[in-house]
Amino acid sequence: MTDFPIPVTAWSTVILAALFLWLTFRVIGVRRKDHILLGDGGNHVMNKKIRGQANAAEQIPIALILLGLAEYLLPGLMPMIIAVLLVVGRAMHAVYFTIHGTNFRLRYYGMLLTLIAQTLAILTVVVGLLF
Numbered sequence: 001m002t003d004f005p006i007p008v009t010a011w012s013t014v015i016l017a018a019l020f021l022w023l024t025f026r027v028i029g030v031r032r033k034d035h036i037l038l039g040d041g042g043n044h045v046m047n048k049k050i051r052g053q054a055n056a057a058e059q060i061p062i063a064l065i066l067l068g069l070a071e072y073l074l075p076g077l078m079p080m081i082i083a084v085l086l087v088v089g090r091a092m093h094a095v096y097f098t099i100h101g102t103n104f105r106l107r108y109y110g111m112l113l114t115l116i117a118q119t120l121a122i123l124t125v126v127v128g129l130l131f
Contacts, residue, residue, distance in 0.1 A: 005075075009068040012083040016060050019094055023053040026098045045100065052097020056090060059114055066121035073128025082117045082124065089113025 004010065030036065030046045040047040063086050071079035093110030096102050 006068050006071045006079075008079045008083045009064060009071050012067060012087055013064055015087050016056075016064065016090055019090055020053070020056050020060065023049075023056055023094055023098060027053050048097055052094060055097070056094065059118075060090065063114065063118050063121065066118060066125060070121045070124035070128065074124055078120065078124050082121050085113045085117035085120070089117060 027046075027049045030043070030049055034041060034043055034046065036043060036046055040050055067079060067082055067086065070082060089110045089112070091110070092106045093114065096104065096106035096110065
């Protein structure tokens with residue numbers, strides 16, 4: 001399948017889907033361990049894991065749509081840069097929210113990289129549409 005039009009987006013989707021699955025299993029693990037059926041049960045650790053998973057659910061879909069459009073409109077180096085920033089950013093963010101005791105800077109820089117990737121993707125799509 002060498003003629004697939006957006007391979008960078010496809011690989012990024014696979015990696016980020018696996019990351020999301022990991023976040024989901026981390027939430028399930030706390031639910032089972034602490035017998036929490038709904039919400040966070042007043043458990044701070046559970047709340048943090050839920051927010052990490054929810055943030056991924058909020059950020060990843062639009063970022064992948066933008067990446068796919070950017071790669072389709074302007075294939076080359078820029079979509080690869082966007083993909084690396086996005087995947088690294090989301091991984092850093094996920095580590096902060098799932099591994100207790102990690103430094104808050106992972107969250108900050110993970111989100112920063114995510115926002116930079118999304119901004120670059122928006123700009124790349126606009127340039128691709130205009131030119």
